[in-house]
Amino acid sequence: MTNVPDTIKKIVEQMGFEESDVKCDESARKISIFISDELTPVIEKNLGHFVQDFNIVAQLIAKRENEPPFFVDVNNYRMERERIISELARAAAKKVIATKEPIALPPMNSYERRLVHTALAVHPEVKTGSEGMGKERHVVITLV
Numbered sequence: 001m002t003n004v005p006d007t008i009k010k011i012v013e014q015m016g017f018e019e020s021d022v023k024c025d026e027s028a029r030k031i032s033i034f035i036s037d038e039l040t041p042v043i044e045k046n047l048g049h050f051v052q053d054f055n056i057v058a059q060l061i062a063k064r065e066n067e068p069p070f071f072v073d074v075n076n077y078r079m080e081r082e083r084i085i086s087e088l089a090r091a092a093a094k095k096v097i098a099t100k101e102p103i104a105l106p107p108m109n110s111y112e113r114r115l116v117h118t119a120l121a122v123h124p125e126v127k128t129g130s131e132g133m134g135k136e137r138h139v140v141i142t143l144v
Contacts, residue, residue, distance in 0.1 A: 004061045004070050005031050011057065024070075031058060033074045047077045085112050089119040092141050093126045102142040107132065113139050 005024035008031055012020050019036040033054070035043065043050045054072040062069045073079055085108070092103045105116065116139045117128045125144055132138050 003065055004058055004067065007061050008033070008054070008058055008070075008072065029068055029070050031070050031072045032076075033072065035075055043074070047074060048081075050074055051077050081112075082115055085115045086119045089116040089139075089141070093120055093123055096141050096143060097125050100143060102140055104131070105139045105141070107136050107138045110137075113137065116141075 005022065009022040012022055012033055012035075017035050021034040023032045023034075024030070025032075051072060051074045054074060058072050059069040071078070088105065092105060096103050108116070113130055117130075120126055120128050120141065126141050127144050128139050128141050130137055131140050
């Protein structure tokens with residue numbers, strides 16, 4: 001086992017989240033943090049940033065240990081976000097097929113754009129492409 005999950009667990013405890021559970025899936029390189037319901041309001045409003053910041057920390061620790069990166073999820077935020085983005089992609093594909101018009105999704109980070117591309121990669125009637133620069137980069141779904 002690597003030091004990354006242990007270090008993340010120590011960080012979580014030092015942040016005052018003693019009643020939390022940190023689980024690691026070494027093969028998938030994922031760390032899941034579950035923070036008790038009592039403490040959730042502390043991070044609830046900024047959970048996306050909280051997850052993103054933990055990912056940066058985990059990746060820096062892994063880099064220091066010369067290991068592949070880990071990906072962190074807090075209170076299943078990332079898992080739920082992945083589900084929502086996949087549903088958005090499928091719904092947009094249906095709309096493109098119905099209207100025969102391309103649809104531009106809202107700007108997303110590279111991870112979220114990859115989720116859209118992956119969700120629709122095997123769809124026989126639509127194709128995806130990314131457009132824009134920086135924070136305005138987004139996926140456009142068009143007919144094949």
